[in-house]
Each structure stands twice: as structure tokens, then as C-alpha cells.
Amino acid sequence: MQNVSLGAHYVVNLPEPDDFAFWRERARGLIQCDVPPDRVSWVEPGGTGDLFAAEGPSRGERRLPVSPEYAREVRASKRFLQLARKAALHSDPARFGLLYRMLWRLQSNPRAMEDKADADVRRIEELDKAVRRDAHKMHAFVRFRVVEAEGGAEHYVAWFEPDHHIVRAEAGFFMRRFANMNWSILTPRGCIHWDGETMRESGPARRGDAPGGDPVEELWRSYYASIFNPARLKVGAMLSEMPRKYWKNLPEAALIPDLIAGAQAREAQMVETGGKDMGDKPGTLDAVGEAIARCRACPIGELENRAVMGEGPRTAPLMIVGEQPGDQEDVKGRPFVGPAGQLLDEYLERAGIDRGEAYVTNAVKHFKYVPRGKRRLHQSPAAKEIDTCRWWLEAERDLVKPRVILALGASAARGLLGRTVSISKVRGEPMPLEGGAELWVTAHPSYLLRLDGDAREKQAALFAADLAAVKERLAELGA
């Protein structure tokens, strides 16, 4: 302590703005010589330091005191060291003074760092946080572009503008990640280069020193535009994590204004092609009848035909579902009145099922056909058309609440299950449906009409057996 003159002011010139080890060495010595914080100025290269440092050579360039031979040890908490290492990288010129003041205070109060409400502690934490955020953004937003080096090797070069002195500190991250690549990161605060074996540093660079483009960027931009979901626009959330200041160095960011501007149109188009709005499900069977008459949700509704509503008691325990109205059903406006309907009636009667006590309807409400001369030839509905019409079938189901549903044919089964099943695999066994009803599937009676001879007899027997099973089940259920 002999060479500390009372009231003397010291200036420490740091060789590099991020040289924590140098600061630590000098700070330890100054504390051992009992130099209070307001008697030291810390000046980084190119910096002017504070008021005292600028006051001239007589005060500013005083040689630092030499620590006494048996100096006391300088102590700092682990937490302080952890934070100080990062905080020292901040661009705030006052950081080293602040760290010295804190280190000074720690000598008399070793637990000072624990007081989170203390102003110095808070400031150091803020600096640390800002540096960590900057480093995190560097990890995220460095974008390499490939240039060909001598010998045809690929050299990956990036341009980045950090807010703080983090470049040297973050070199290790990029080295561990891209250990087997040749790369350079150029920044206005200095550059780092890795050739697969050694790390090299060089002075500050300008943006023009970095390459202007990369062939893969087109692909990357396509990816960026495609992965964005226009139905979920949240610009604020994006900006808080990717502030505009970074945009100029991100090749994909140029797309952002157009993506946002086009988002509403894209969402509207998604909803548009996403199917028609069927409105709310009607609350009465009459309302269903009115709604299906107006329904143009699929192309069948655009044909010259009329919607055929189901018929039967409002509380029928059995619901019979066919495929779609045929020519005669369309003319009469009632389900199952054509040849297939007559056949169905016959089998129902034989099985002892009273059609008048069942609710009879179709999976598709309009007649699909192709005109051939004066005739209209039946066409099977497509899966998508059945799925669209499922809306109305479910509306009827919700109102009638049958215990048992008998689906005639694959289209009817799809209208109830939402998937295509093979009749031969599922017939004869009930399938539970959502809401408690059970579904029995059998062939469509028009299938029987198309068969002859043995085949017809065989299928007719199966059909009759299916109806008998349904009758038995209804009896079991007491319906």
C-alpha cells in the first residue's frame, strides 16, 4: 500500500474490449492496493474513458500501483464471476467500472450478489442478459454462404452484426458445430476464421467483404414461405423474437411483408376451398328438408333434381339408410319407391319388419346421374360427396336417435362410418357408433337386382339373414 497516493486517479487501458482476463488481473491488483472504485477509470481501445481519464496525462497515465508482497486474497462469489465474464462483453463503456465497484463491495460483503433488488446487481444481470441474448441471436441468425476457395474446396462465409463484443467468445460454438467445414464469420467488430484445424482472427470487416448470395437460398426461401400458416398470423410474436434490425442479414426476411400482406387472402382461399359452410345443424326434420333442398355443397346439388328427405316416425328405433335417391325417388320426392325400394319392402315384410315404423333415408340426398338421351343413368356418388352429405345424415340421426341403423351398401356405410368398408367383412355383426347406436351393414337391394341364378339366390339368402338378425336385435332391445 506504500505506493498508493491518497486521492490519486488511475487509468487502465484495456488491450481488447473483451479481455476479461486482463481486467481481472488489474482489478485484483487494484483491490489489493485498496484503490476505491471512484479512483479508477477503465478505457477500452478507441474509448475515451470517463471524465477523470480524459483530464490529461498528469492524472490519466499514472502507473498502476504494485501489489504488496503479502497482499490479502481478493474474493468473489461464483455467481459474480459467472455474470462478470458475460457482462464484460457488453458494449456499455461503463461495464468495467461497474464490475470493479461490485468486486470492491464483495470484499466487505461477500453475499452482496444475492440481493436481487440492489441496483448494481441488477445492472450486471441486465448486461449479462443482453450479452447472452446477443450470443443466442448470433447462434440463430448467422447465415453462411458458400464460395469456392482455392483447390475447389467449399468455404462458408457469413456476415453478422453483433451488438456486443461476443465474436471471439462465440467462436467455440461454431467450431464445435461446424468442425469439419472451412468457415469465416465477418463482423464489424472483428472476424473469425476456421479451416478445420485452427482458429484465426482478423480485424473488422465490412458488409461488402461477404458474399452476396448462395444457390441454396432460393430453396430456403421456398421452405420459409411454405411452412408459414397464413391462418395463424401473429406478427407481434415474430417481431419480439426476430426484431427488424436482424432482417437485413436474413435472406428469408425479404419475404415477410408479402407473406403478411397475402395472408388474409390465402386464409380466405383456404376456407373457400376448405368446403362450403353448411351453417348450423337444423333442429327439426322439416328444417333439414328445407336445408337439403337448398344445399349445393357438392356438384350433385347442381344437377336438375330435387332433394329427397328421409321419411318415417320422428322417434323410430330403426333407421334404414340407402345410397341415394334414384330416378323414381327423385320424381316422387320419396326414398325407396323405385324397383330397389319395392324389393326392399318385400324382404322387410318377410323378415317381419314394418317399414312404416322405420325411418328410411339415404346417405346422399340428391340423385346423381348422367343424361343419356331421355334417360338419366344412375351414377354412384364419390367418397367426397358422401362425406359432404354426411352433415345432413348426421342431422337426421341426431333428431331421430335410432337404436339400430341398417346401412344398405358401401355408400351408406361410408356415410355413417366416414371410411369405406368391405360389405362381406362387416356384415352380420353390429358396430358401435358414437352416441350409442349400433350399425348393421348389408348389401344394397339394387345389387340383388343385378344378379342372376345361383349368385342371386346366394346373395338373397345373405340379405334375408341380415334383415332377420336386425329384427332379432330390435326385439332384444325391446324396440
Added chain:
Amino acid sequence: MAQQLSLRQKLEILADAAKYDASCASSGTAKKNSVGGKGVGSTEGMGICHAYAPDGRCISLLKILLTNHCIFDCHYCINRKSSNVARARFTPQEVADLTLSFYRRNYIEGLFLSSGIVKSANHTMDQLIEAARILREEHDFRGYIHLKTIPEADAELIHEAGLYADRVSINVELPTDSGLTRLAPDKNARQIEGAMDRTKSRILQAKDERKRFRHAPRFAPAGQSTQMIVGADGASDVDIMGRASALYGNFGLRRVYYSAFSPIPDASAVLPLKRPPLIREHRLYQSDWLMRFYGYAPGEVAQAAEADGNLPLDIDPKLAWALKFRERFPVDVNRASREELLRVPGLGTKAVAKILAARRHRTLRLDDLARLTQSIAKVRPFLVAADWRPTRLTDRADLRSLLAPRQEQLELF
């Protein structure tokens, strides 16, 4: 024969098809780097988000489908068999090459590969594994890989996937069985759960083996996750939270993602056309956090819901819970336990840790709290400090409207 698609066209189709999957994380895996290897890649610290899309979601991984052809016909899915979208298909080699070219330019943390089901579940799973194998074995890629596994595939294949991947996931898709039957008729809830259960045991087994043998192979070190679609069926928030907590409990999942059903082009008519408000998804994530980090039992989070079983949309679930259980408040910041402090609306885990540390040094006053918390206005009614006691504020009938955030106008851009 259809015209050959360019790589860029395929990428557009197969990234577009992948955008409905909410999972994005690339964190929580084993630490690795490329030093001493032949290739590139590291998984250091937490996952890094390399870009953000205007939908506010981060882009951390190259999230694509191997193909959007699918033999299944799930109504909520854009790739279902009966949908009219443009189809495309990558080869495993193309996926590996794309991943590497993006990774080397530092665009991504790795790959998140999912797929529609082509030919069979096993064939599809084989292809997914092949892409991961090329990356890991041929290119010594040490970045992050997340593979979506197909529940119908053989257990051995799922096992193989976990050896290459950091994380595997199997989507539950819909929170209720009836929703699954109605909207995903080809899927089977038991099968999905069976696959999750097998993955869980493999993860546990691999962890155990590593304790005994240092070189035992790692199996999905970042664990398994799943996704549930919100708003496509009638399931309430209580149903969803119940399902999520059962999944966390039964299968040791790392994350459950909630994805608000969004309008998809060429949607099935069975689906509701209106999308659920995005805020609903946010509230579910908040309730998820309460269960995972704040010590709320699933039943308690459900208590925050309203009579219809849904969480209120205007306030967060923690505040909703506190308003319902006002007798538990105010809490004394200078005396309360960590558990009690964690229940205070507006106090996060970090703020609670700071309070606990600071009160060893001083008796906390309202000013001190203001420095330690985000918003003193929000926490004040629920806390007692040295110079503060919320006389009757906690009992006010209009407390909710005082605390609920004002409706904000959309920002201009």
C-alpha cells in the same frame, strides 16, 4: 405419367403439408458436437430458433413430410386419401441432402421428418428410418433428428427409429376416443397408446443400460412427444387437459403439443369450418405449464374451467383458478412457501426464486416486489408485503374485470 417435380416444387408441397404439426422443439437431447468426427452438427444448450415465421412460430428444424400420399382418410388431415391436394414424394436421399445443405448454412438445428402412409405402415417407417440412417451413418450428422413414428408399424422399426433419432413422437390426434372414431376412422386409440407404451419402455431400458454400460446405444435421448388437435371435435378443455395429464403420467411424455384446428384446403364437410380461437390453444399451453412446472394437479387446473368445461379465454388459467379460490389469498410474500407463491397470478417460477432469495436479505416491500416481478398491478391483490395489505381488493366482485387484459386492437404492420 405426371410431370417430374423439381426439388423446389416438392419442398413447397411437402413443407406446406407439414405446417399443421405444432411441434418444433429441438431441445433436451444428449449433448453432442462434430469435433473429432467426419460430419457436421452439434446439440448444445437449448434448441435454437433460427427464424420466425409471420405466424409467430419458430423455425428450428427442417419440418417436412417424406410424402403426402396417404392410404388413410382422416378427416382433419390435409393429406387424407380423398383430398385433392397436389402430391409429392421425397427420396430418403433427397431429405438427407436438403437437411445437410440447410444445416451447413446454419438455417436449422436439424430435421423433423413425418410422413403420410404409403403402401404400408412398415414400408413408410422404413423410408423414414432410411433418411435418418443416411444422415447419421453416411454423413456422420450430429444435429437434431425428430422422427414421427407410425403407430401401426412393427415394434422393431420403431426401435430402430429411436436409435437414430433424438426424439420420436406419435400423434394422439384427437383427445377423445369418439372423436378419433369419427374423424380418423382408420386410426385406433389402443394401437397408438400401445406404441407409446413400447417407446416409453425402450427409453427407460436404454437409460438403465447407459447407467451400467457407458457405450450402450442411446435411444431417443430427447424422449417422446405427441400432438392433439384442438377444436375439430367437441372435446372440452377439461377433456383435453385430462387426456394430456394421463399421457404425461402413463407414457412419460416430454411434451404434449396442442394444435388449434386450422382451416385446411379441401376440408371434409364433417369438420367445423370455423377455426377455434388461437387463444384457446394458448390457454391449454398455459394449463400444461401449470401442471408441469407449478405443481397443480390435473384436477385443480380443471377447476379453473367454466361450467362448459372450457377455460376462460379472456384471462389465463392461473388467474381464473385464483379468482375461484380467493380464500387462499392474499399470500404473505415474506412468509409464504414456494408452493404458495407459485399460485399467485403474475408470479412466474423465476420471480418466485428471486423473491425467495431476496427475502433472506430484507423484508420485502411493494417497491422491492416491483423490481422482482413483471407487473405489480397484477400481483398486488393477491399478496401481502411489509407495507401492503390488499384490504378487500381480493374480495371485490369486479376483480376479474380489473385484472383481465383490455381488448387490444390488431396492430398495424
